[in-house]
Amino acid sequence: MYPKKFDYFLPGSLNEAIKLLHEREDSKVLAGGQSLLALMKLRLAAPAALVDITQVKDELSYIKKEKTHLAVGALTPHDHLEHNKVVGSLFPILVDAASKIGDQQIRNRGTVGGSCCHADPAADLPTAFLALDPKFVVRGTRGQRSIPSSDFFVDTFSTAVKKDEILTEIRIPYLPKRSGSAYIKHSRREGDFAIVGVGVALTVGPKNVCKDIRISLGAVAPTPIRAKSAEKHLKGKKLNEETIVASAEEANLEADPPSDMHGSREYRLEMIKVFTKRAVKLALSRV
Ligand SMILES: Cc1cc2nc3c(=O)[nH]c(=O)nc-3n(C[C@H](O)[C@H](O)[C@H](O)COP(=O)(O)OP(=O)(O)OC[C@H]3O[C@@H](n4cnc5c(N)ncnc54)[C@H](O)[C@@H]3O)c2cc1C
Incomplete structure (x- = not known):
């Protein structure tokens, strides 16, 4: 299907983009377009105007x-996050998540900020970010503010x-020394959305005692959760097989998963335990 008719703006600066969004109440930001355009074509979204921010690349x-902290601009494509050496050494959890998104074309076009603002509960980066407890910095005509994860x-x-x-x-605080992080996605096929996704960031002290997790x-x-x-x-x-298994048994207590064609609620509740155990072990192996 074709989307409904819309006006299209291509601002050259962040300030211009913010001004346009303010002036046109019926507008929406367009970043990589990997989620928004699909929704518009299905007529599940019909903004009267799009403010395309791709020309604001230098600023974002x-x-x-x-x-x-590590500062990640909202317009950074998934592919850049996946292949950035600093990200790889400080936050392997983000490499795990970015590398599992869709396929290479989607990772080239889709952006970190677009994924977070789209807020699909099954998306990979929002879940991974939540384990790192970052601050989300937003800007509008009233100035800048910072939103806790x-x-x-x-x-x-x-x-x-x-x-x-x-x-x-997105401002990600550095993890203390002796920390490790990991994200594991359980999906039916490579590139599918997650049936269950688990992110872990942990810090260990002397004698392998878990200082923080x-x-x-x-x-x-409905959203990614802790x-x-x-x-x-x-x-x-102490982090060992016994304590990790026991904690994974409790990992589904806050969850309220849906049943759908990809898996029943019961299956998801069980998979949370399995993948929490694996993600904690992987994060621990990276300390
Ligand atoms: C076939 C396919 C498979 C996919 N598979 C996966 C997957 O396995 N895992 C996964 O996590 N994702 C997957 N995605 C989604 C992909 O990650 C998208 O890139 C992402 O969800 C949206 O990023 P975008 O930059 O394309 O945003 P857009 O589609 O341009 O925008 C998405 C929404 O965010 C808003 N927005 C975007 N940027 C900003 C900003 N800076 N400030 C305020 N609002 C903003 C837009 O207004 C819109 O509402 C898939 C997409 C497709 C098409």
Whole structure:
């Protein structure tokens, strides 16, 4: 199907893009177009105007090491995240997630910010980011604000970014020494959306005791969620087969997965345990 008619704007700067979004209440940001255009063609979305931000690349596509955090520009394509050496050494969880998105063409066009703002609960990067507890920086005509990851994902396909704001940057705090991270996606075929996705970021102290851990789950609730019971179970405990298995048994307590053609609710609840165990072990092996 063809999309409904829309006006198209191609601003040359971030300020111009923000001004256009403010002036046209019925407009939407267009980044890589990998989700929005599909929705428009299916007529599930019909914005009257698109503000294409691809020409604002210089201002929005980058990966920079700052003093306290890694800054990832919202327009950074999935492919850049996957192949960036700094990301690979500091946050392998993001490489795991980016490399599993769709196929190479989608990873070339799709952007980190687009994936987060689209907020599909089964998407890979939102789940992986949640385990790293970043800040999402947005800009609008009223200025800039920073949204904690716990407040960013509001509901299915809904975030805390307002209609006239643009997500500009994701700030990921550095993990302490002796940390490891991993994301594992369970899908039917390579490139499919996740049936269950699990992200883990953990830090170990002396004698392999878990100092800190964040476990995030995708595709099992209206938004990506933290598996707080499983985290609590491991914090302060020695990380070994017994404690990891016991904590994975609790990983599905906060989940409320749907049943669909890809898997029943019961199957997903069981898979959360299996993939949490594997993701914690993989993160631990990377410390
Ligand atoms: C065939 C196919 C398979 C896919 N498989 C996967 C998969 O396995 N895993 C996965 O995670 N994803 C998958 N995707 C989705 C892909 O990751 C998209 O790239 C991503 O969801 C959207 O990014 P985008 O840059 O294309 O955003 P767009 O489609 O341009 O925009 C998506 C939404 O975000 C808003 N938006 C975009 N950027 C900003 C911004 N900076 N500020 C404010 N709002 C913004 C738009 O207005 C729109 O509402 C798949 C897509 C396709 C077509």
